[in-house]
Amino acid sequence: MPTLSLNKQNRTYSTWQVLVSILVTFIFIGLILAVAVAAMTPVGQSVGTFLRWLFAADSLQIWWYVTRASGIIAYLLLWLSIVLGLAVTSKYLDGMLDRLFTYDFHEFISLLSVTFTLVHVLVLTLDRYLPYSLAQILVPFISPYRPFWVGVGVIAFYLTLLVTVTFYLRNRIGTRVFRIIHVLSLLGYIGTTLHGYYAGTDTALPSMQILYKVSSLVVLFLTVYWLVLLGLRKVETSRQAARLDASAIHKHHAPVR
Numbered sequence: 001m002p003t004l005s006l007n008k009q010n011r012t013y014s015t016w017q018v019l020v021s022i023l024v025t026f027i028f029i030g031l032i033l034a035v036a037v038a039a040m041t042p043v044g045q046s047v048g049t050f051l052r053w054l055f056a057a058d059s060l061q062i063w064w065y066v067t068r069a070s071g072i073i074a075y076l077l078l079w080l081s082i083v084l085g086l087a088v089t090s091k092y093l094d095g096m097l098d099r100l101f102t103y104d105f106h107e108f109i110s111l112l113s114v115t116f117t118l119v120h121v122l123v124l125t126l127d128r129y130l131p132y133s134l135a136q137i138l139v140p141f142i143s144p145y146r147p148f149w150v151g152v153g154v155i156a157f158y159l160t161l162l163v164t165v166t167f168y169l170r171n172r173i174g175t176r177v178f179r180i181i182h183v184l185s186l187l188g189y190i191g192t193t194l195h196g197y198y199a200g201t202d203t204a205l206p207s208m209q210i211l212y213k214v215s216s217l218v219v220l221f222l223t224v225y226w227l228v229l230l231g232l233r234k235v236e237t238s239r240q241a242a243r244l245d246a247s248a249i250h251k252h253h254a255p256v257r
């Protein structure tokens, strides 16, 4: 049976793949710089005025809406990442997806969740009704709005960030430490859920109530399933060890003819 290796050091990239990645990165940075420079010209400023009119971006609440929308997307991505992560250990998607793919997808979705969280929090600095300072975003419990539950979100974000960063340090820190840190993602998820639920303006909506409750129940169910499997695996390992011990003792005491 082929064995699955999740060791990223085994992966190699061809020269053209590296070159294309570098090229795409440069094009992307170039485009951002070009847009920034163009925005300063009189034509750019007129386009800016038009876009602000088109998207009602002059309204007082626009950035608050963006914060809320990106927060909900970040939450859904984090949820998906947890579901995929538990699938890697519990193997319940193995019949449908290659486990290496599930692992890679899990890693990618985590990164995407972090990206949307960055949008979610950085946009707070642009808000004109309740502008956040960088300190109010980075330091837990000093937010001008619902400080406790926003603080819980800040801590949950740090936990998620730590877990995401260790994807890239797995070979350095070793699988054991990687797994221990990875368990923290569950705490990060719980913190994020409580944060969204108690700090969110949209929590009152029936759709958001269903979203938070159903997603949390799925994670609870999958976590219990994972723990039960873990327990069963431990029992099986200790049974095997006991059987090996017993056969070693039997051999030792067997009469020599």
Ligand code: HEM
Residues within 6 Å of the ligand: 067, 068, 069, 071, 072, 073, 074, 075, 078, 113, 117, 120, 121, 124, 136, 137, 138, 145, 150, 153, 154, 155, 156, 157, 160, 192, 195, 196, 197, 199, 200, 201, 202, 203
């Ligand atoms: C530095 C960390 C964070 C800060 C400062 C922060 C800030 C906030 C604030 C001020 C709100 C209230 C917005 C509203 O009126 O709805 C909020 C809501 C929310 N946040 Fe965060 N947040 C952080 C981390 C996170 C993370 C890591 C996630 C998800 C992965 C997240 C998801 C949400 C969700 C789902 C809502 C509810 C949105 C709604 O009800 O419309 N937040 N956050």
